[in-house]
Amino acid sequence: MPAPSQSWSAELDAAFAAGQEQVLAEAYRQFAPLVHTLAARSLGSQASADDATQEVFIRAWRSRATYNPAAAPVPAWLVGITRNVIADALAAAAREQRKVRAAADVLPDPGHGPEAAEVMADRLLLEGELGRLGEPQGSIMRLAFYEDLTHEQIARRLDLPLGTVKSHIRRSLSRLRDRLEVDHAAP
């Protein structure tokens, strides 16, 4: 399936933190396919991915008191939980593996692990942060990231002085980097 239409907002972050059940359903509608796909890639089976998806949303709702809208948008937080749930499932599978001494081919592909979920959680975190940069910083960084424009092309496109674009890029990129260093604190 294609990705469901996504329109998450800071209002929904706040409503989730405030415990509105409808927002959990909306989060599920928008992000359960992403959570499920990340889990299926790491865990290798639809059944395990179904279990992981269920666990992610249950964990998210039960831990909503620890959710801090200022630290991360709900989508990034959910994917952070996905990373942890995948890691837990892989650890459990490895324990089981040692117990039964079965053949290596039933182990999930170690190449995927939770890293893909980690990168995706960070990306969603950055996406939220891009929206908070303000303008023209947000547009400058989107052009640099997604359209691969050089700072000179961006300056021409947005009709801004070259020096302004360069200093916005430096400050914005540092700020985004700093955001990634903050732990998602996902349960």
Place this chain on the structure above:
Amino acid sequence: MQHLDPELLSLLALDDGVGTDSEREHLRRCTACRTEYEELRRTVSVARTQPPQTLQAPGPQVWAAIHRELGLAETLAEDPLGGNVRDIRSAPPPRPGTAGGRRPRRARPLWLLAAAAALVLVLGIGWIVSRQAAAPPAPLAVATLEPLKQFTTTGSAEVLPTGGNQRELVVRLSADEAHGYQEVWLIKPDLSGLVSLGVLESTTGTFAIPPGLNLADYPIVDVSDEPLDGKPAHSGVSIVRGKLDV
């Protein structure tokens, strides 16, 4: 040699094509600059990570289990993904968010009653809105999509409000004629600027419009035929195009 300028490090991390040989040589040897560069580089690479293009939805039993386990309201029993029906347009989202943020978080006792009443009102409105949302909202703008040379596909595009000042573009085509894959763009009338909204996998698709994007500046809806060459730019081959009536 002195350390590299922070602006230069940022541009290097973005592959901006800047930097002299001696500056790059400094980057290879200087641990401080290198560490800074690698952190910025990782940030760029994370930002440029593409989400998976095709997603697998969990089965309807997953939401049923969550709903049961958490004891959610009966009105939320239906799978938000629409059960086995994967048509995302047929499952309009509840729109609970707008009033939620204003609800006082740490209510004093005097506030409790008002807050509870407000909550009932909010949930009631949310319920009514979600019931009414079965009829799609009126489009903010529409475009008729006409084929360009060598193509015969026609179609339409609609800009729909999605709450919280967000907008989405719904594209419907009569056929998929791409040799590679279809990508949806919003373009300035003089073609001096373009924004990619994403990949259209079949003949219909829904795309979030970047907040703050002025559609009057980018009124042209364009669906291109993109080869799988890893180049993010428009291929120059458009299948259909049309102008939004903004």
